[in-house]
Amino acid sequence: MADRNPMADLKAIEIMLIDDNRQMRAITAAILQAAGCRMIREMGDGAAALQSLHQKRVDLAIVDFNMFPLDGVAFTRLVRNSADSVDPFLPIIMMTGHSAKHRVMEARDAGVTEFVTKPFTPKALLDRIHAVIQNPRPFVRTEGYFGPDRRRRPLPGYAGPLRRASDRESVVYLPE
Known part of the structure; x- marks a missing residue:
């Protein structure tokens, strides 16, 4: 819907904001x-957030990368893979102040849906939120990964579910 107000979406969703820095x-x-x-x-912190999720679900989590005792990557892995x-x-x-490629890849491989680097602008954060609300990505389960499909753009000539010769059978799930 081109004329739909994306801000109206935010009034109806509950967001869990997880960061050990009170000012942030x-x-x-x-x-x-x-x-x-x-x-x-x-x-x-991530441990308190996990406990809170068991008491009441939310629609979206915004989580800091570096926290103690449970950081954002471990939180994400537990949300995605815990029984x-x-x-x-x-x-x-x-969200993180550390945007080195290995950090971004670690978060992506844990199953993070989107990534934003601190300091961020309000527009950058809201763009990520609107992306997950308005364009949810399908979820993929492979032998070593469960989370949003990491392929963000179609590949020319791609005609099947496997992208690499090393891929095993994959199952694609849509978000509930």
């Missing part, structure tokens, strides 16, 4: 509130 949570929450989000659950995960399809946006 306050800044991010202010951006979300200014954009229309009314339901924000703030958590100081007692309440929502393995939960959209997860990773």
Whole structure:
């Protein structure tokens, strides 16, 4: 829908904001509130966030990369792969001040849906949120990965479910 107001989407969703830095949570929450989000659950670390998810689900998680005792990558892996995960399809946006390629790849390989680097602009954060709301990616399960399809663009000449010779059978799931 071209004339649909993306800000209206934020009024209806609950976001879990997970960052051990209180000031960063306050800044991010202010951006979300200014954009229309009314339901924000703030958590100081990944372990508390996981426990909270078992009590009440959310529609989206925004998680910091570097936290203690459970960082954003470990949080993401547990949400995606733990036998007692309440929502393995939960959209997860990773935010970090460390944008080295190996960090981005580690987050991607854990199953993060989107990635934003601190300091970020309100537009950059809202663009990532709108991407997961308006264009959810299908989920893929392979022998070593479960999460959003990491292929962001079609490859010319690609005609099957396997992308590499080393790929085994893969199953594609759509988010619930």
